[in-house]
Amino acid sequence: MTVLYEVTTLTGISIMASRYIEYFGDPDISYLRDALARASINIVPQSLLVKPLLDGRTAATVEKLITNNENYVLKRTSKDNWLPAAAECPGEGPLWVSGSLNQERLPRLLRCPIIDAIYHPPTEAWWLLMHDVSDGIVPRGNFGEAEAITLWSAIAELHAAYWNDEKQLADLPVASLSKTVSAFAEPIYGALTQEFRTPWAENVTQEFMPLRVLLPIFLDLISPADADFFLSIIKDRSWHNELDHSSATFLHGDLRRANISFQNDATILFDWELATKGPAACDLQWNNFLTFWAYTPEDGKEAWERDHLKDHYLNEVEKALGANIDRKEFERTWGLAWVSVISQLGFVFADANLDDQGTRSAIQKRIEVAFQKCRDALGA
Numbered sequence: 001m002t003v004l005y006e007v008t009t010l011t012g013i014s015i016m017a018s019r020y021i022e023y024f025g026d027p028d029i030s031y032l033r034d035a036l037a038r039a040s041i042n043i044v045p046q047s048l049l050v051k052p053l054l055d056g057r058t059a060a061t062v063e064k065l066i067t068n069n070e071n072y073v074l075k076r077t078s079k080d081n082w083l084p085a086a087a088e089c090p091g092e093g094p095l096w097v098s099g100s101l102n103q104e105r106l107p108r109l110l111r112c113p114i115i116d117a118i119y120h121p122p123t124e125a126w127w128l129l130m131h132d133v134s135d136g137i138v139p140r141g142n143f144g145e146a147e148a149i150t151l152w153s154a155i156a157e158l159h160a161a162y163w164n165d166e167k168q169l170a171d172l173p174v175a176s177l178s179k180t181v182s183a184f185a186e187p188i189y190g191a192l193t194q195e196f197r198t199p200w201a202e203n204v205t206q207e208f209m210p211l212r213v214l215l216p217i218f219l220d221l222i223s224p225a226d227a228d229f230f231l232s233i234i235k236d237r238s239w240h241n242e243l244d245h246s247s248a249t250f251l252h253g254d255l256r257r258a259n260i261s262f263q264n265d266a267t268i269l270f271d272w273e274l275a276t277k278g279p280a281a282c283d284l285q286w287n288n289f290l291t292f293w294a295y296t297p298e299d300g301k302e303a304w305e306r307d308h309l310k311d312h313y314l315n316e317v318e319k320a321l322g323a324n325i326d327r328k329e330f331e332r333t334w335g336l337a338w339v340s341v342i343s344q345l346g347f348v349f350a351d352a353n354l355d356d357q358g359t360r361s362a363i364q365k366r367i368e369v370a371f372q373k374c375r376d377a378l379g380a
Contacts, residue, residue, distance in 0.1 A: 020097045021118040027074055027127070032065055035129045039115040043068055064132065071132035073113075079124035082204045083273055086183035089175030092272045093117045093126025098173050100250075101272065107157030107320075111268040113261075133268045136261035143257045144297035145309065151260060152284065152313045154267035155252070159280045160320035162250040169248060169277045177278035178240055180253060184344035189234045191215055210348070217350035221364055226371045229380075233343050239336060239378055246279045246333050247326065255287035257295075281330060281337035284313060289341045293366055294348040303366050304373075310334065335377030342374055 021038070025031055029048040036043050045067040053062040053073070061076040077084075077091060084091045092114075099105060101112040113130040120127055138147055162168050187204035190196040191211065205212060219227055233239065252259075253274030261268040276282075293303045318324055349367050354360045374380075 020093075023118040023120055023127070024122060027063070027065075027076070029067070032067060032072070032129075035116040035118070039129070041115065043070060065129075072115075073130045073132050073134075075128040075130065076120070076123070077126045077128075082200060082207055083183055086186070086198070086200050086204065087175040087179045087274070087276075089179065089273075089276075090173045091126060092275075093119065093128060094173045095272055095275055096128065098171075100172055107154070107161055109154035109157050109265070109267055111263075111266045112272070113268055113270050130270060133261040133263060133270070136263040136268065138257060138260070138262065140257060140295055141298060143260075143291055144299050145306070147260075147262070148287065148291055148306075148309055149312055150262060151255065151267055151287065152309060153316050155255070155283060156313055156316035157320050158252075159249040159283070160317050162248075162277075163280075163317070163321060163325070164247050164249070169250065172250060172275075172277060174250075174275045174277060176244075177251070177276045177282065178237075178244055180274055180276045181237065181240060181340055181344060185234045185237065187211060188215065188344075188347065189231070192231055192234070210351070214350040215347045217354065218347040221350060221354070221360075222367055222371075226367065229371060229375070230342075230346060233339055233374065233378075237343070239339055243279055243282070243333060243336050243340065246329060248277050249280050251276050251278055251280070251283045253283070253286070255283055256290045279330075279333035279337060280313075280317065281333040282340060284310070285334065285337040285341045286345075289338075289345060289370075290348070293370060294345070294351065304369055335373070338370075339374045339377050342370060346370070 023031065027050070029045050032045050032048060036045070047067060049066040051064040051066065053064055060078060060081065063074045063076075065072045065074055075092075077093065081091075083089075095101060096112075096114050096117045101114060103111065106112060113133050114128050115131060116129040118127050119125075182198070183204075186196075186198050186201040187208065188211065190201040191205045192215075196202040222230065252269055252272060253276050254271055255269075259269060259271040261270070288306065288309070291297070292306055296303060314325070314327065314330065346367075349363055349370075352359055352363055354363070
């Protein structure tokens with residue numbers, strides 16, 4: 001059944017309307033046959049093998065569908081997924097049906113692997129069928145500067161296409177940047193203080209396994225002064241106001257290694273659940289932190305020795321825009337975006353083999369530098 005899907009703001013104002021398919025059956029061969037036909041893929045499935053794919057960092061059900069020697073991935077979102085509710089965002093399904101992730105709307109260097117999206121009313125879930133691009137995902141430890149340059153070149157084209165374009169940005173069915181930050185920061189604040197300022201935060205502290213496991217270890221790694229500072233930037237996020245009012249663009253929102261695949265000349269991005277709009281530096285610092293600070297490539301360089309990557313991005317985005325940007329403003333948002341990332345993901349520093357004293361010391365040094373960068377950005 002094809003119906004009109006309308007996304008509204010909390011005040012009831014329509015911000016996007018798109019047609020989508022409702023499906024009431026199972027993820028069987030009939031579903032796959034119809035989905036491939038809708039995607040104009042000339043394959044008629046003769047058999048179907050379903051293999052679960054486990055990912056402890058998502059509330060979705062993810063499965064590999066194998067048919068006719070072709071692999072696809074089916075992602076079924078959960079109605080109990082805390083993230084869309086916390087961020088007050090429609091989610092990845094509505095973003096795709098809006099057309100925003102169609103290849104015609106993406107720049108030449110970027111791809112999205114989704115080929116079909118339907119809504120399943122019995123489970124109140126979006127089903128996203130994707131090409132299997134797992135063979136292009138770089139293993140942890142191997143994602144280094146060369147990969148970052150490729151990624152940042154591609155994301156510069158996406159950012160340039162929406163740079164300060166108020167009309168295009170207004171049409172995107174995505175969460176606000178402050179809401180996506182709140183989705184991570186509020187559960188951390190609650191876990192630190194046992195004071196839950198939103199109705200969903202307490203549940204998240206129990207459901208989001210990385211936070212539940214890593215936060216206590218992280219607190220053991222840092223000094224009392226840094227622990228107090230960490231709490232302060234989460235409790236009072238007035239520093240975020242400047243990010244909310246700076247030059248904005250379309251952000252993927254979760255540029256971690258596991259959401260990126262490189263195939264031929266294309267950079268393929270998936271898991272757009274955290275897509276938002278805000279300063280470009282927020283996308284870059286998210287990837288910078290997870291690539292070079294929380295998890296480091298074995299290239300002999302320190303995490304803070306990567307400034308040339310920012311310079312590369314600035315040159316690429318200005319080339320794509322055909323004009324110079326306000327670099328002074330960018331530098332300011334670069335610092336505040338770092339504060340934003342640390343407030344949301346700082347606990348990920350603890351995801352390492354801390355029994356090794358050399359590793360533990362190296363991480364503590366990175367934490368010390370990371371917190372000083374936050375203080376510098378805030379003038380603290």
